[in-house]
Amino acid sequence: MPAWFAWALMSAVFAAFTAIFAKVGLAGIDPDMATLVRVVIITGVLAVFVAVTGKWGNPAMFTPRNWIFLTLSALATGASWVCYFRALQIGDASKVAPVDKFSLVLVAVFAVLFLGERPAPREWLGIALVAAGVMVLSLRR
Template sequence: MSFFTTNNWFVWALLSAAFAAMTAVLAKIGIQGVDSDLATLIRTGFIIIILFVFVTMTGKWSNPLTLSGKTWLFLLLSGLATGASWVCYFRALKVGEAFKVAPVDKLSVVLVAVFACIFLGERPSLREWIGLGLVALGVVTLSLRI
């Protein structure tokens, strides 16, 4: 099986974490001397181009007009949430230190678990809640000014 077609969620999650880490550092450098909202727009334009090429080259393109209304609605809502997240993240990076901003942003890990319980009916185990609690504790520890 090719590396790029693996269905191992953990491999993709680790890659996501690595790219997210690079995003914070590269964005912090890239937003120097530019408004953070404009930087977010430029970054988003690059993402659109890259994903269009990727989807096309991997043969995954299909007619988006055939998707259900529910799919469109939730992709729209997800896109709005992503856009709001990126605007807030870039503003935080503009004024804060990347090594502090990124962990606070990752408090989303804890919030995903809470939202997944409420909206998706997912039930993390006690061990998993302890891990999530440690993530939250780590965020608080990094955020405190002592």
């Protein structure tokens, strides 16, 4: 198993717990305030992690390109979290999470458009199956 796959699988497990814990934690509170609390906690945990592992570096060494794209990524993450928490508060976690994972399909399309990546036909099949699965899981009966 490649190292990237193990990390990606762990990411999926933690993302699943994120949905469950957030759904329970959002009961009776504003989702935007909940998102802020989450960000503060994450910031503290990551600061400790980076310091303890000796990875603390000088951000002044980042290039302008690093700053621009990390800022854009942070803004996209924040917008995603705000939307996700609102969706979780009003919808079923078992329906919200699969729609959120439609990002997998969008990442593939954006990677082709902006990064020049070229998924193989077998990979496109998997991406199409994910898209179909999102539709099946999100449709109401």
